[in-house]
Amino acid sequence: MATYKTPDVYVEEISLFPPSVAEVETAIPAFIGYTEKASKDGQSLTNIPTKIDSFVEFEQLFGGPPPISPEIVLNDENRVESVNLGTNKYLLYDSMRLFFNNGGGKCYIVSVGDYKTSPALGDDSSGILGGLKKLEKEDEPTILVSPDATLLGSIDLYSFQQQALQQCNTLQDRVTVCDLKNSGDHDTDVEDFRNNIGINSLKYGAAYTPWLRANYPKKIKYRKLTLKRGDETIALDALTGSDEIKWLINNELKPAADTITALEDLVAAESTLKADFDSLVKAYNDGTYATVDALRGPLRDVYTKIKDILVAIAVDVHNSLPDPALPEYAKLVSRLRKDLETVLKNAKIRSEFQKLIFYHNAPFGFTSGKVFVVSGDAGATLTALISKLNTIFGGTDITITDNDTDIDTEFNDIDADAELTPEEKANKKGELARDAAISVFKSVLVAYNDFKAAAGEWESTFEASLVEIFPLYKNIITKVNNSLNELPPSGAVAGVYAKVDSNRGVWKAPANVSIASVIGPVVKLDSKEQEDLNVDVNAGKSINAIRAFSGKGTLVWGARTLAGNDNEWRYVSVRRFFNMVEESVKKSTYWAVFEPNDANTWIRVKSMIENYLIQKWKDGALAGASPDEAFYVKVGLGTTMTAIDILEGRMIVEIGMAVVRPAEFIILRFSHKMQES
Known part of the structure; x- marks a missing residue:
């Protein structure tokens, strides 16, 4: 209390109301897995838990779907025997789609590698376990999910799930959604899971089965397929005797596909064409050049990149397309080849490339050589490019010795400026040449993207035509699509958790809820088969079933934790619900740390918790005709604490809650009644 010494009127504000409990969010999953990329503003996000709010944001930060390169094994009758998607079939991307399509919102992503990284269990600093370890320090996530963990071997999958359950038990603020394997033998997958998940911390986990077949059509390309019969690789056109189909494959679809492949080969797998070029420009900008000879190498790299792109488009791709002089190819030439020449002309490629030749011949003052290499293989491709551009544009305007008077004058003026040091002269010349390359690259990039888009459109057209007239190919595409769309249910289940929490509350069981964006479960279960999943008489490890019901769709049809024999959990x-209340009350009680451990503080703490639980009772989370029947909060000397507890600084608050439980088995009892009148 303040000491008053000067006569005056003083105002004191007295706090009478207890603090409030601020409720934590309940459905913020953390997804661990592999993504196309992981970067934001040039900074890597690998192994950094990153919060997102939408699928659009996921694609911006973590990229798109994994590449599709399936191997299809055919039997002697050309029926699809199996589809091998390889060891690097990643599941996180489509699982995120299921999450958001089923009501998900805010979540965390931990990317532990890209699509070139083989899925691995790892350790505390790498692999999927490395991503799990990073989440220990994140307070907000409440659900742990890793669809890509199912790509691991069985033992590694269960090791991850055991450690995820242990983290939940340690932090007491999250649960783990467990997926089973999808080997094709459902009973074996269930048995393996129960035998290997262990018995620790099961109350913090829930398992769901079977896998789901999502409704996400894939763009499966002919150029990405590998067909096999036994160990022998076979060509698609060998599977038909139709000349029309062979023609479509070899003279239309294949050239379009080869064109796109040639264009894609220009780009590093982990990058984009612009990023490649920008990195070369950055390397030039980061250099220090005391002489013009010092800058020639980095500048040459920038110019060579543009040349390589033009060679790929105007020479390699152009030459690979059928000769327009051959009448049998007129149909394709009128499409793809003319598209290419139109793109090159629209992008003013000849005049743009002319600028680079001018700078190649500008008076830099190199001790020897120029910007472009003009001898050996590199020189041959440059010569071929000039020749091809002259042919396409119907002239012989460009030569390797072309000069530009204005550029020459500008360079000579720089040399004549006595106030500039040799280093300044070199850098001024280099900057002019660099800026010209940047300007030219913009036109080259437009041409590249336009032609790639045109080739892609024709490829899609030819693909659609082939599917229409070639039933065997259509069957192959359907089988591959089905295999690609088999996903573990954890992503969809996390979305269901979020939707139920938002619409009803965390105390409502996330079951008897339909799953969106799926065709159905991979394995159809009936009531008899679910009995052994729901009730495990050996160890109580309940597994929640996802079932297809006629007229209802695909429903989550189970609401148990892995501690299925535990009447409490x-x-x-x-x-x-307990996780939410425990975490909310814990965070809201920090104000009481180091407060006097007396009745005044006890009353404030008790009132705060009671007010919160009364609201939960009104919301329907707690069972009872009155608050006294729904919960209790106890604190005080002789009630929850002894004198020793107080001396040792402990304030013990006991909270009991009668949480509502789902009506899992509804039994309707009918009987006959005697007639009374």
């Missing part, structure tokens, strides 16, 4: 909704 049997249900997912009870576990997650």
Whole structure:
């Protein structure tokens, strides 16, 4: 209390109301897996938990779907025997689509590698376990999910799930959604899971089965398919005797596909064409050049990149297309080849490339050589490019010795400026040449993208035509699509958790809810088959079924944790409600740390918690005709604490809650009644 010494009127504000409990969010999953990229503003996001709010943001930061290069094994009757998607079939991208399509919102992403990285369990600093370790320090996530963990071997999958459950038990603010393997033998997958998941911390986990077949059509390209019969690789055109189909494959679809492949070969797998070029410009900008000879190498790299792109488009691709002089190819030439020449002319490639030749011949003052290499293989491609551009544009305007008077004058003026040091002269010349290359690259990039888009359109057209007239190819595409769309259910289940929490509350069991964007479960289960999943008489490890119901769709039809025999923690909704209340009350009670451990503080703490739980009772989360029947909060000397507890600084608050539990088995009892009148 303040000491008053001067006569005056003083105002004191007295706090009478107890603090409030600020409720934490309940459905913020953390997804661990592999993505196309992981960067924001040039900074890597690999192994950094990153919060996002939408699928658009996911694609911006983590990229698109994994590449599709399936191997299809055919039997002697040309029926699809199996589809091998390889060891690097990544599941996080489509699982995120299921999450958002089923009601998901805010979540965390931990990218532990890109699509060139083989899925691995790893350790505390690498692999999927490395991503899990990073989440220990994140307070907000409440659900742990890793669809890509199913790509690991069985033992590694269960090791990850055990450690995820252990993290949940340690932090007490999250649960783990477990996926089973999808080997094709459902009973074996269930048995392996129960035998290997262990018995620790099961109340913090929930498992779901079977996998789902998502409704996400894939763009499967002919150029990405590998067909096999036994160990022998076979060509698609060998599977038909139709001349029309062979023609379409070899003279239309294949040239379009080869064109796109040639264009894609220009770009590093982990980059884009612009990023490649920008990195070369940056390397030039970061250099220090005391003489013109010092800058020639980095400048040559920039110019060579543009030349390589033009060679690929105007020479390699152009030459690979059928000769227009051959009448049998007129149909394709009228499409793809003319598109290419139109793109080159629209982008003013000849005049743009002319600028680079001018700077190649400008008076830099190199001790020897010029910007472009003009001898050996590199020189041959440069000569071929000039020849091809002259042919396409119907002239012989460009030569390797072309000069520009204005550029020559500008360079000579720089040399004549006595106030400039040799280093300044070199850098001024280099900057002019660099800026010209940047300007030219913009036109080259437009040509590249326009032609790639044109080739892609024709490829899609030819693909559609082939599917229409070639039933065997259509069957192959359908089988591959089905295999690619088989996804573990954890992503969809996390979305269901979020939707139920938002619409009803975390105390409502996330079951009897339909799953969106799926065709159905991979394995159809009936009531008899679900019995052994729902109730495990050996160890109580309940596994929640996802079932297809006629007229209803695909429903989550189970609400149990892995501790299915535990009367306290049997249900997912009870576990997650306790997590929410425990975390909310814990965070809201920090104000009381180091407060006097006396009745005044006890009353404030008790009132704060009671007010919060009364609201939960009104919301329907707690069962009871009155608050006294729904919960209790106890604190005080002789009630929850002894004198020793107070001396040792402990304030013990006991909270009991009668959380509502789902009506899992509804039994309707009918009987006959005797007639009374």
